[in-house]
Amino acid sequence: MRFCFALIAIAFLLPTVSSVSAADDAAVAFKSKVMPVLSAHCTKCHGAEKQKAKLNLGGPRTLEQLSADSKLWFRVMEQIESGAMPPDGEKPLSAAERKAVANWAHGELASGLASVQQKEGRSKFRRLNRSAMAGFAAAHG
Numbered sequence: 001m002r003f004c005f006a007l008i009a010i011a012f013l014l015p016t017v018s019s020v021s022a023a024d025d026a027a028v029a030f031k032s033k034v035m036p037v038l039s040a041h042c043t044k045c046h047g048a049e050k051q052k053a054k055l056n057l058g059g060p061r062t063l064e065q066l067s068a069d070s071k072l073w074f075r076v077m078e079q080i081e082s083g084a085m086p087p088d089g090e091k092p093l094s095a096a097e098r099k100a101v102a103n104w105a106h107g108e109l110a111s112g113l114a115s116v117q118q119k120e121g122r123s124k125f126r127r128l129n130r131s132a133m134a135g136f137a138a139a140h141g
């Protein structure tokens, strides 16, 4: 009986555990893989002192912040992958640095954003459902 209960508990806990670790992964990997590259190549122009294009790419980010700024991070990835940034005359990223950033974007960031979306999607769906029900009740008095 006790064993059975434990299995059920695990089955319920697993989805939460995996989404929590996806969340941690994106922020932790940002700090360990992406931040060093940004500080070496970008924050001189996009940091606390200078903010070209009004961008500050310095400092760590939580998953919530990454998610709120996801469009920015895709633009950053585009600039890096296309080689447009850093601009001419600046030290370009090494192949390893480029790869570390791309791996983060396609790996931890993508799954982190998916886990946020899943959470938000679920609550949006619930809200939607409730207002649809209210509309239905109003229409059918």
Ligand code: HEC
Binding pocket: 038, 041, 042, 043, 044, 045, 046, 052, 053, 055, 075, 076, 079, 080, 085, 086, 087, 090
């Ligand atoms: C020597 C200064 C300098 C460095 C170093 C630099 N940038 Fe920029 N960046 C600029 C300037 C100036 C602009 C605005 C004008 C432009 O787009 O060229 C800009 C614009 C941008 C934009 C906005 C473009 C858009 O799509 O809105 C992004 C994103 C960006 N940089 C990312 C980066 C990243 C990532 C790095 C490091 C890999 C980096 N930059 C390094 C000077 C710099």
